[in-house]
Amino acid sequence: MLVQGITGKEGSFHTNQMISYGTQVVAGVTPSKGGQKNVNDIPIFNTVANAKKETGANTSIVFVPPSFAADACLECIDAELDLIICITEGIPTKDMVSVKNALEHSHVRMIGPNCPGIITPGVAKIGIMPGFIHKPYGNVGVISRSGTLTYEAVHQLSCANIGQTTCIGIGGDPIIGTTFIDLLALFKEDPETEGVVIIGEIGGTAEEEAAEWIQKNNFSKPVVAFIAGQTAPSGRRMGHAGAIISKGKGTAADKMKFLRSLSIKVCDSPAEIGISMKTLLDKRITS
Amino acid sequence: MKIHEYQGKSLFRNAGVLVPNGFPAFSVEEAVEAVDKLNTDTVVVKAQIHAGGRGKGGGIKLAIGKEEVRQRADNMLGMNLVTHQTGPTGKQVQRLLIEEASDIIRELYAGIVLDRSRGRFVFMVSTEGGVEIEEVAAETPDKIIKEWINPNADMRSYQARKLAFSLGLEGAQVKHAIKTFLALWNVFRDYDCSLIEINPLVITKSDEIIALDSKINFDDNALFRHKEIQEMRDLSEEEPSEIEADKYNLNYIKLDGTVGCMVNGAGLAMATMDIIKLHGGDPANFLDVGGVANADTVAHGFKIILSDPNVKSILINIFGGIVRCDRVAQGVIDALSRIDVHVPVIIRLEGTNAESASELLKSAEQDFIIAVNLEDAAKKAVQYAN
Secondary structure, three states, rough: EEEOOOHHHHHHHHHHHHHHOOOOEEEEEOOOOOOEEEOOOOOOOEOHHHHHHHHOOOOOEEEEOHHHHHHHHHHHOOOOOOOEEEEEOOOHHHHHHHHHHHHHHOOOOOOOOOOOOOEEEOOOEEOOOOOHHHHHHHOEEEEEOOOOHHHHHHHHHOOOOEEEEEEEEOOOOOOOOOOOOHHHHHHHHOOOEEEEEEEEOOOOOOHHHHHHHHOOOOOOEEEEEEEEEEOOOOOOOOOOOOOOOEEOOOOHHHHHHHHHHHOOOOOOOHHHHHHHHHOOOOOOOOO | EEEOHHHHHHHHHHHHHOOOEEEEEOOOHHHHHHHHHHHOOOEEEOOOOOOOOOOOOOOOEEEEEEHHHHHHHHHHHHOOOOOEEEEEEEEOOEEEEHHHHHHHHEEEEEEEEEEOOOOEEEEEEEEOOOOOHHHHHHHOHEEEEEEEEOOOOOOHHHHHHHHHHHOOOOOOOHHHHHHHHHHHHHHHHHOOOEEEEEEEEEEEEEOEEEEEEEEOEEEEHHHHHHHHHHOOHHHHHHOOOOOOHHHHOEEEEOOOOOEEEOOOHHHHHHHHHHHHOOOOOOOEEEEEEEOOHHHHHHHHHHHHHHOOOOEEEEEEEEEOOOOOHHHHHHHHHHHHHHHHOOOOEEEEEEEOOOOHHHHHHHHOOOEEEEEEOOHHHHHHHHHHOO
């Protein structure tokens, strides 16, 4: 994989962290710094196309500042990479509308933006999450719109002795590349994943759409959901650009009610995510 | 970011959307002068606050002649306007818009928002103008007509035409509506709006289409490229503690409860508020301190939380990933030795270096309560607040 914005403070720090975790970082991209090497001796290129051609990288993690991030993502789509992980927070919505459209007309998958990235514990991480809280070679997948709340959920799973197959932060923005549904479809086909944790929050209808998908596609693996923002006021952006109740729509209460109406286990408390999954998995074994 | 009606109308006017002639007024004198500048005696005095439902709350009044305008303006300026959107405390009126009254034959609705599911902006119109559009959406959704904007192109003329005919417009009205819709889209696109709403958009006796109201919100993430919009920000519409927090890059939203919260990450901050509520307390705020929880950040966080007199206890919940818990712990200890925190502080640190953080906290002189997990933290914070 390659790192866009590898010479920046964040990009540089996390490149080192990812390499330590076992991720194969083969290139960096910072315009006008092509030909140089970063502190980890990773070659830097001026363009994504060049980096791909010279190193064979098929994935990019984007640490580019918000005003240039959409352009960086479009560059990856143009270079026909397989996967983009966009960490950047604060990309203008109008820019993301263009990126989303370009993604729909390509074969590129994008995770984020405004997300912690993706990790397969014990194998590799492309993101900024702390690796050590994860438990490798497990049987539960995690999909989340949040960052640190994902770590909280993963930590609870690990404490309950439940390892994770893959954990994905899909991002807290109103427009994101990969949705709950896209990933549920992948987890459905993944023989190692036996259960899925979904962490949603106020704003939009992504959780409801995921729940409908689960029902329509006979997704038989246990699902535990938590929706953050039960106490959030209406009309206020709760940190994440996408976490806003607009005109009474997108409340946690509505989402929880809807998910429960489709028989999905929804935790009231964020402290019960791990234990709820354990209960469901144990029930599956005994029955 | 939100702006006032009169500011929105100036953007509309510049883009070629017809709006009634009018002038903002910050004083009674300016309100009376505005009547002189308008070629009419019949005007509307409109309170300018960032909330809807002003009419029902007494914030929109018809006035005939300068004397009545003076009276209305005098009553309205400084009044506490309560609407269904302001909450029970209401908002103080500090600005007025004085504009000419219009001869209305029909009231319509027009709006542009992001359709999150489709990843596109959507232009909506309805024949049911002048009423709450949420009610129309809930009761008669087929009365809202939508056109999605192609991300690679602008709104097309045919789309504006479809909308105009679907509203049952005729003759010159159609031409005027098309021009108005295309101009509204231009405003939305050019200024990175997140919402435009005109309710009502009216047809006058002379078949003109006029934006009688304007509601515009902007995408905060795009404000960096719109200096002229940033200058329209009215700080008096915002919570002083939130403006203060913004200076330190802290994401703070004031709420009505008694348990102050300081958390890293927006999702975890919301979840912390939720678990406080589940254990019988009420969160006093949302506060995301972000990735850097050092002594300065924590100290600023304490000051902002404590500026709210309702706060009876403070819960610090940090999940250290890249942020090391021992550094956060040291930050909390340093902050507590620098500023006077007169309410109980409950700390829960988990993640990177949590154990050495716990040692640090235990051996510190300062008085605080250490929680072992999220649930324990919430219980203790609520218990101390009560």
